[in-house]
Amino acid sequence: MTTAENQLRREIIETARALQSTGLTHGTSGNVSARCNNGMLITPSGVPYEDLEVEKIVFMDLEGGYYGDFLPSSEWRMHLDIYRTYEAAEAVVHCHSPRATALSTHNRGIPAFHYMVAVAGGDEIKCADYATFGTKALSDAMIAALEDRRACLLAHHGQIAYGPSLNKAFGLAGEVEALADQYLSALVLGEPAPLSPTEMKEILRKFRSYGKQLDALDGDDAGAFEMPQRRD
Template sequence: MTTAENQLRREVIRTARALQSTGLTHGTSGNVSVRYNNGMLITPSGIPYEDLEMKKIVFMDLEGGYFGDFLPSSEWRMHMDIYRNYKDAEAVVHCHSARATALSTHNKGIPAFHYMVAVAGGDQIKCADYATFGTKALSKAMIDALEDRTACLLAHHGQIAFGPSLHKALGLAGEVEALADQYLSALVLGEPAPLCPAEMKEILRKFKSYGKQLDTLDGDDAGAFEMPQRRD
């Protein structure tokens, strides 16, 4: 294994263990992958996160073939199809976080009750139709729910998120869980009023430049925010 591959394997293990330490999953549920060398490195099937070693992380190509002595996660197809459909996807995190899973058991996504739903790239976070875990049908339902977004819920199952790095994908999964928690709390008083489509369109425009610094902003991005005045 090359130094770069070893580093990615370590990051996959670190991210998988973070799912447990942050409460985003329990036991051996959930799985993590990162794009690598025209394929992906993915957590193995059924091995507790505390027992993971670099040699147990499975390399798969994007045609569904795996290499080595360990079986890949049973959810490998969802990861593979994200990499095949989204060229900017570099890492995928799937977990059974409590609040997102609770919503998914009602086949319910997260509407525009709060502007932060835009963190996943759309005006809502959809819930994919139910299908048996590990199947083509589930992967297709997931792709349909994602559309141009980077996260969705999976009915009666959990959530999945992807991003430009393992750190970002894990962070997004945490954001989805936090939004699910807030939405469930809001539902105690009834269905919250959603933000209007025009406002969500503006929020999505502003999110394109959220977190960028001056040297990375172009003219349109800078216009998305009221900029503070620099004092010399």
């Protein structure tokens, strides 16, 4: 195990534990992975986050083969298919965050009720059709719902997000949960009026102008993104 791989394994453990400490998931639900050496590293199946160690993080190749004494997460197929489909994906976070999950139980995504929906790369955050967890059918439904976006909900299940780093994939999952919370609050007064397709197209253009990977946003809308550092 190289120093770089060892560090990546530690970052996966830190991210998995952060899911629990921030309330984005509960118990052993959810999973975290990162691209590594023509494959991926992923959290093991059924191991409590507090018991994770670098040796328990599972390496899988892009053909779905795994190495070591621990089984990979039962959701490994979704992670693997994201890496196969999106070259920009370097990390994936899947969680059962409360509000995103609540929306998903109604087979509802998050429409353009707020311009920050564009944070996931599209004019809405879609909800994938339901399929049994761990199946190819679920992974196929997820890929269809992503449709060049970086996050989607999973019907009667939760949400999944990817990014160019573990930090940004985790941050995007947090943004999706915050948007789900806001949308559910807005629904108390009725269905909120969506922003127009023309406006969302302009918002997406403006987001991209801040960086090809949406590295920064102005002001207090920074959310999951790292702000640029001033050099004196």
